[in-house]
Amino acid sequence: MISTPHVDWFALSPTLALLGAGAVALLGAVLVPRRARRPFGATVCAFGFVGAIAAAALVYGFSADAHGVIGAAIQRDRLGALAEMIIAGAGFLAVWTSATEPMPDDHIAEYYALLAWAGAGMAFLTTASTLMTLFLGLEWFSISLYILCAIDVDLVGSLEAGLKYLIVGGFGSAMLLFGSALVYGATGALRFGEIAHAVAAQHLSHDALLVAGLALVIGGLGFKASAAPFHMWTPDVYEGAPTPVTAFMSAATKTAALVLTLRVLVTAFPQEARLWTLAIAVIACASLAVGNLAALVQRGVKRMLAYSSISHAGFMLIAIAANNALGGRALLYYLVPYSAMSIGSFAVVAARERELNAPVTVENLAGFGWERPLLGISLSVFMLGFAGFPLTGGFVGKFYVFAAAYRHGWTWLVIVGVAATAVSLYYYLGVVRALFMRPSAELQLAPVAGGSPPSERLLQTAVTGALVVTVGSFFAVQPLIEGAKHAAGVLF
Amino acid sequence: MAGNILVWIVWVVAALACLGSGIAVITFSNPFYSALSLIGNLASLAVLYLLLSAEFVAAAQVLVYAGAVMVMFLFVIAYLGGRADAPWAGGPSWQALGAVAASAALLVEVIVVIGLKSSGRLSHSARVDFFYGRPYEIGRLFLTDHLLAFEITSIVLLIAAVGGVILGSHSRETQ
Numbered sequence: 001m002i003s004t005p006h007v008d009w010f011a012l013s014p015t016l017a018l019l020g021a022g023a024v025a026l027l028g029a030v031l032v033p034r035r036a037r038r039p040f041g042a043t044v045c046a047f048g049f050v051g052a053i054a055a056a057a058l059v060y061g062f063s064a065d066a067h068g069v070i071g072a073a074i075q076r077d078r079l080g081a082l083a084e085m086i087i088a089g090a091g092f093l094a095v096w097t098s099a100t101e102p103m104p105d106d107h108i109a110e111y112y113a114l115l116a117w118a119g120a121g122m123a124f125l126t127t128a129s130t131l132m133t134l135f136l137g138l139e140w141f142s143i144s145l146y147i148l149c150a151i152d153v154d155l156v157g158s159l160e161a162g163l164k165y166l167i168v169g170g171f172g173s174a175m176l177l178f179g180s181a182l183v184y185g186a187t188g189a190l191r192f193g194e195i196a197h198a199v200a201a202q203h204l205s206h207d208a209l210l211v212a213g214l215a216l217v218i219g220g221l222g223f224k225a226s227a228a229p230f231h232m233w234t235p236d237v238y239e240g241a242p243t244p245v246t247a248f249m250s251a252a253t254k255t256a257a258l259v260l261t262l263r264v265l266v267t268a269f270p271q272e273a274r275l276w277t278l279a280i281a282v283i284a285c286a287s288l289a290v291g292n293l294a295a296l297v298q299r300g301v302k303r304m305l306a307y308s309s310i311s312h313a314g315f316m317l318i319a320i321a322a323n324n325a326l327g328g329r330a331l332l333y334y335l336v337p338y339s340a341m342s343i344g345s346f347a348v349v350a351a352r353e354r355e356l357n358a359p360v361t362v363e364n365l366a367g368f369g370w371e372r373p374l375l376g377i378s379l380s381v382f383m384l385g386f387a388g389f390p391l392t393g394g395f396v397g398k399f400y401v402f403a404a405a406y407r408h409g410w411t412w413l414v415i416v417g418v419a420a421t422a423v424s425l426y427y428y429l430g431v432v433r434a435l436f437m438r439p440s441a442e443l444q445l446a447p448v449a450g451g452s453p454p455s456e457r458l459l460q461t462a463v464t465g466a467l468v469v470t471v472g473s474f475f476a477v478q479p480l481i482e483g484a485k486h487a488a489g490v491l492f
Numbered sequence: 493m494a495g496n497i498l499v500w501i502v503w504v505v506a507a508l509a510c511l512g513s514g515i516a517v518i519t520f521s522n523p524f525y526s527a528l529s530l531i532g533n534l535a536s537l538a539v540l541y542l543l544l545s546a547e548f549v550a551a552a553q554v555l556v557y558a559g560a561v562m563v564m565f566l567f568v569i570a571y572l573g574g575r576a577d578a579p580w581a582g583g584p585s586w587q588a589l590g591a592v593a594a595s596a597a598l599l600v601e602v603i604v605v606i607g608l609k610s611s612g613r614l615s616h617s618a619r620v621d622f623f624y625g626r627p628y629e630i631g632r633l634f635l636t637d638h639l640l641a642f643e644i645t646s647i648v649l650l651i652a653a654v655g656g657v658i659l660g661s662h663s664r665e666t667q
Contacts, residue, residue, distance in 0.1 A: 002635050019647070026654065073640035110658050117651050124644070132641045140648045147655035162659075182605075208605040 008069035010062070011076035011127070013055035014084045018091075018120035021048020022113040029109035041112030042099045048116045049092040052123060056084035060483075066490045072191055073133045075263075075490075080127035082332055082487040083259040087126070089469075090251035090339045091119040096462035097347040098244030102354060103152050111151055115248065118144035122256035126263075130190045131180040134264065138176065138224065141256065142169050145249060149241040161240025168233035169223065176220025182213030183268075192268035205271035214269055218279055221264070224257035227283050227313045228290035235294075238306035243353060246302065247346030250309045251339035254316070262320050262331060266491045273323055280321040281413055287314030288420035295427045301349050301360045304427055305342070308386055311420060312338055315401055318413055322404035328488025330400035333480055337393025337473040341382040344466025348379040351459055362434050369435035374460055376435045378467045383428040385470050388421050393473030400481075503543055509536035527565045534558045546625040 009016070025044045032040045059081040066077030074080075094115065103111065121141030128134040146169065150162025184190060186209040187198035204210050222230035238246045265276050291311025298304035316338070319331040352360045352368060352375075369376025385392030398421065405413040473480055513532035520526045534557045541550035623629045634642045 002632055004635050005637075005639055007639075070640045071637050073638070106661075107658050110654060113654070114651070117647075130641070132638060133644065136641055136644045136648060140644065140651065143648060143652050143655060147651075147658060150659060212601065212605045 005071035006069075008076060011059060011069045011074065012124075014052040014059065014081075014088065015120045015124045015127075017051035017055050018048050018088070018116045018123060021045055021051065022116035022120065024048075025109055025116060026113035027109075028112075029107075032109070034105060037105060038099070038108045041109045042095055045112040045116050046092060046095045049088045049095060049119060052088035052119065053085055053092070056081045056088060056123070060085070060487075064486075068129055068191070068193075072193075073130055074124070074127040075129040076127065077490040078483075078487040079259065079263065079328075079332075079490045082483060083126035083255055083335075084123040086255050086332075086335050086339055087119055087122045087252045090248060090255065090343055091115065093340070093343045093347070093462045093465055094244055094248035094252075096458050096465070097247055097343065097350060098242070099458040100354075100456045101242060101244050101350065103242065104154055107151055111148065114144045114148050114151070115245075117141075118148065118248070119252065122252050125256045126259045128260065129192050129263070129267070131184065131192075131195075132190055134260065135173070135177055135180060137256075137260075139173060141253070142173065142224070145169075145245070145253065148245045148248075149237060151245075152242045155240075155242060157236075157240030158242060161237045164233055164240070165237045172220050172223025172230065174220075175216050175223070179213045179216025179218075179220055182209050182216065184213075186210040186213060192264060195268040196270055199269075199271050206275075211272065211275065214272055214276060215279070217264065218261075218276065218283070221257055221261045222283060225254055225261065225313050225317070226310055227317055228286040228310060229283075231287065231290060231310045231313075234310055235303045235306040238309070239300060239302045239359075243302070243346055243350035246306075247343045247350070250305070250342045250346065254309065254313060254342075255335050255339060258313070258316050258320065258331060258335070261317075262328060263491065265320065266323065266328075277321050277323045277408070280317050281410065284314045284317035284321055284413070285416050287311060287317065288416060292420050292423045296423070298427070299361045299363065301362060301365065301431065302346075304362070304431075305345055305349070308424070308427075309342060311424060312342075312386070314420065315398065315417060318405050318417055319401045321413065322401075322408040322410070324404060324407055325485075325488055325492035326400065326407050327404035328492055329481060329484040330397070330404045332484035332487050333393075333400055333473075333477075334397035336480060337385060337397055337470050340466040340469035340473070341385045341392075341394065344463050344470065345379055345382040345386075347459055347463050347466065348375045348382075351375055351456060351463075354456070362430055365431065365434040366438040367435075375463060378463045380432045380435055381467055381470060383431050387425050387428040391474055392470050393477075394470070396474060396477050499543060502539065506536045506539040506543070510540065523569050524566070527562065527569055530565070531558050531562050534562070544625075545620050548625055548627045548630055 021044050025041045025048075028037055028040045028044065059076065060078050063076050063078055063081060066075060066079075068074070069076045095112070098111070098115070118141045121137055121144060125134070125137030125141060128137045146162050146166045148162075149165050150159045152158045183195060186204055186207055187195045187202075189195045189198045199205055199207075199210065219230060223233075226234040238250065241249065261280075265280070269276055287310050291307045291309075291314060295304050295307035295311065298307060316331055316334055319327040319334065321327070322330070349360050351372070352365065356364060358364070369380065381392060385394035388394045388398040398417070402414045402417055405411075405417070510533055513529045513536060516529035517526045517533060520529065534553060538550040538553040538558070541547075541553060
């Protein structure tokens with residue numbers, strides 16, 4: 001007689017809400033008339049993300065004691081729940097951003113279904129607590145994103161972006177899988193906790209097989225978090241993919257990958273902490289260097305934001321490298337304003353793209369701030385937030401990250417971070433300058449429609465939402481840090 | 493002892509066949525030959541599974557991959573025709589050299605790790621009981637320890653199928 005494990009549906013509820021929403025949105029492709037498909041898909045998808053936020057909030061409230069569920073395949077704890085809330089929030093804003101994206105209507109229902117499913121995969125991934133669920137969660141959202149990147153065939157570069165992401169992402173997954181196999185070979189365990197136990201019991205720390213596996217796992221996760229030197233797909237894919245997809249990817253994928261990196265490193269490899277903290281610190285420095293230096297010379301705003309996202313992966317990896325409670329808190333806090341700023345700025349880029357019907361460069365942003373004050377001011381706030389100015393959550397986030405590295409005793413890492421921030425000012429302020437301090441007369445482009453630019457209430461709502469979170473996270477530091485403290489308290 | 497040597501010989505042959513056919517898959521410019529090499533790759537992997545006492549997995553590998561999946565591959569190739577760009581058209585670039593150097597470094601690393609550093613632990617084989625690798629045991633694991641992973645796999649496959657339909661219908665419209 002086989003006794004199946006008890007299934008804790010409540011712990012799975014954020015994932016299930018999104019899976020269900022995706023399924024309903026997909027049914028829209030056959031049951032809903034063509035005209036109504038876009039609003040139907042967007043509404044269902046938005047409700048799915050709201051449902052996921054609510055479910056994750058409930059899980060957060062009722063999971064004060066962390067424990068493994070469903071055969072310990074996933075972990076029900078506040079860390080996962082908080083990450084799910086951030087991911088679902090990012091997805092929610094992404095739905096609003098894509099509501100008026102000029103995409104052909106052929107696959108609009110599938111687009112929203114895949115968006116919800118990608119969110120479901122990420123939500124699942126943040127709770128994964130075995131190497132097997134880790135890999136499956138990663139593939140789940142990656143496959144959804146490969147298709148989302150390639151879905152708009154009319155867009156130049158969309159298909160190319162999807163293929164590039166597929167090949168490089170597949171390589172990253174293979175690396176992760178190979179590393180997992182080596183770790184399993186060394187320890188004979190798949191669950192994170194059991195790996196740590198086996199390492200302690202059999203004195204395997206610094207065992208060559210285990211360390212090689214750990215290195216490959218870090219590399220594989222680095223691909224998903226787009227940290228240097230695993231970043232080469234990022235600029236091309238971010239540039240080629242439809243902008244709302246880019247917005248969702250930049251915020252939610254990073255959240256899922258980084259939270260999972262923190263979880264797997266801290267729970268499965270505590271004995272190798274000396275090795276992986278250094279490795280992560282080096283990857284963080286490389287990301288900061290590559291991201292910031294390459295962003296300096298970019299003219300395309302999407303490419304620039306892609307490199308900026310690489311450098312922010314570096315900042316957040318500093319928090320992971322610190323390997324202390326403050327670092328965990330810093331990472332979870334940083335992800336909130338970062339996700340909002342990232343989605344918000346890509347949404348503004350999407351608005352400008354629709355107006356010009358051309359890729360947005362720093363040059364053709366000229367005067368945009370005066371033409372569309374709401375979007376212009378929002379984009380400026382996001383840029384200042386990325387650079388870490390006060391009155392935005394980016395300031396507090398950077399502050400906490402540096403404090404965590406300092407607590408770990410790594411002053412050099414703080415210095416690298418501060419230097420990177422100083423460099424980043426150049427290109428972030430360059431965008432602000434283009435928005436407000438250059439006359440649009442320099443520009444030889446006119447809005448395609450002629451006359452006044454299209455008013456996009458839905459997109460403006462998304463940008464406003466992102467703006468509120470960016471600024472609000474500065475003023476609501478205390479409750480957010482309190483939440484992050486409970487979440488990171490699971491690990492430290 | 494003689495059994496051990498036989499196992500060794502089979503292992504070396506299968507491993508080399510696996511590597512060789514894997515390289516062949518990505519070097520042939522004719523996709524039809526690549527697909528045929530993939531059959532060799534999957535078959536030699538099945539032999540490796542047999543050596544690991546995983547008879548059921550080996551049988552499933554041959555039936556599902558070398559059988560069903562490969563037939564589908566060959567159908568697709570037959571549909572699309574065997575044209576492909578020559579992979580080495582540009583001559584060796586510095587990127588290709590870098591890739592070869594990086595993969596060589598990784599290979600050396602793996603050999604050092606598995607061959608030299610872990611020889612103490614990997615030389616004695618694990619104790620395998622009668623139930624190991626039996627369909628019953630695999631099925632039991634699917635329904636107990638790996639229940640969630642098993643179910644999640646079906647979702648991943650479903651999403652991949654939806655994606656295949658989306659991208660496939662795109663290319664039909666453009667033609």
